[in-house]
């Protein structure tokens with residue numbers, strides 16, 4: 001289990017992890033409202049040298065960051081309650097293996113694939129304390145990324 005004691009620590013964790021990311025990769029962020037998914041995503045994207053402001057994409061569903069070191073997309077499926085809606089918004093194309101996908105509320109859509117995927121479970125464990133558990137890992141050639149995550153995983 002990874003423990004983050006403040007939003008700042010969460011941000012730094014995201015930045016640290018993003019240093020060793022390679023496409024294709026999807027990071028599925030799962031956890032309740034306010035558990036820190038967007039803060040983590042912001043850290044990841046900042047580490048990918050994204051220049052524009054990184055807000056929650058909730059209202060947009062998907063925000064592309066093509067100025068990033070690696071073509072990245074930040075998706076939020078909170079309001080997407082069916083696979084039909086997911087498809088009608090054209091979100092499938094982001095899972096074609098050419099993007100780094102950072103997907104909040106990935107558990108909303110059961111049909112999402114699990115190749116090149118890391119699933120992280122976020123929990124609020126205190127006022128400013130959050131935990132992250134690695135729920136599932138199915139990646140090839142991301143050994144540096146896994147190392148970076150495991151460095152923080154001390155339980």
Ligand SMILES: Nc1ncnc2c1ncn2[C@@H]1O[C@H](COP(=O)(O)OP(=O)(O)OP(=O)(O)O)[C@@H](O)[C@H]1O
Nearest residue numbers: 004005006007010033034035036037038039128130
């Ligand atoms: N250790 C921490 N890690 C991350 N965020 C923290 C932490 N401590 C406090 N916070 C605060 O908790 C909130 C987390 O919000 P965030 O938008 O990242 O959650 P979320 O999981 O994306 O929620 P949602 O499901 O609504 O998208 C922020 O206001 C942040 O400042």
Ligand SMILES: [Mg+2]
Nearest residue numbers: 037038056104
């Ligand atoms: Mg969020």
